[in-house]
Amino acid sequence: MPVTVRLPGALRDVTGGETKLTASGSTLRAVIADIDRRHPGFAARVLDPSGGLRSYINIYIGEEDARARGGSDASVPEGSEVMVIPAMAGGR
């Protein structure tokens, strides 16, 4: 089930410069695993060692915060847009 994933500039180094990807998976974890297969190291940047979302990253599925929908277990409807956003930013 294809979904669009938009990434912050801070993850360009692991995706070869891409900030908009198409991925498949019915849960957030599956979508992340799909990207990780093409861009090894991606999952480790957004998930902590226990498989949860890193505390300093927010992921939105459409307009909804993935944490409110089960974190990495959140379901991702076909055709939705997933946004990965740094929770913090530099320079204040």
Add this chain to the structure above:
Amino acid sequence: MSGLTPQLVRERVRGTILERIGETPLVPLHRIGAGLRGELWAKIESANPGGSVKDRPGLWMVLAAEEEGRLRRSRTVLDATSGNTGVALAMVCAVRGHALELCMPDKASIERKRIIRAFGAKLVLTDPLEGTDGAIREAQRMAAAERERYVYVDQYSNPANPLAHQLGTGPEIWEQTARRVTHFVAGVGTSGTIVGVSAALRPKGVRIVAVQPDDPLHGIEGWKHMPTAIRPAIWDERAADEHRVMATDEAIAMAKRLAREEGIFSGVSGGAAVASAVAVAREESGRIVVLIADGGERYLSTPLWE
């Protein structure tokens, strides 16, 4: 140049809340510092009235624009900020009677937005995927499009930012340590703190340690991963004797220790700075001063304190 001095700043803000900016406490870290070669002291910047170290440059940048005659009442102060500078500028502009607009990445923490709006400032929300750099580009675009309307204070390029630390934070630390400070440790965001304190204390033999996040995607609010970010014009690597990096997970763990062991409720950047200072104090002796930029209250809606 504005010709700002600490005396002039004091005169301009006398009798207002802005008079309470600076002269923040310096406290020893007895438990976290136990058993280390160096002695750890923390400069608690959450004691500023706006709640962070950014009150200092916020005040100096606005007063500098006033002194230079750029800030007539019909003009609007403009800057890009993801948080603490915005709060500081909003507080200062409320007192000084200036309109303020701030470019900020959308989906920044709700506390920031509400505090800034409470002071009467207007927010221009920018693409969250572009982070602070996207907010900077939008502020640059707005300033160029309406030159007469905006006074773009530009904390990343404004010499009044490091000057606030050169003539304020640095000399305070020198006096508060009875002139015995040997090291100063702080994170790099705009770099105003490191560059300014370095100008004040390095000539006195103090070793300056600058710390950055170890990854472009990090959770250390206010710090910049310089190799991948827009480089602030005021930044000069030579201001520091030593450059270190810090991981977000280690910073969060230290922020939690600060609360539980020292009673200091810090933001993650404070945890990052103290964890770096601990690493320095393991290796070197002396009186090591570390700057804790803000308090943990400002991050309660984020997952960091869950």
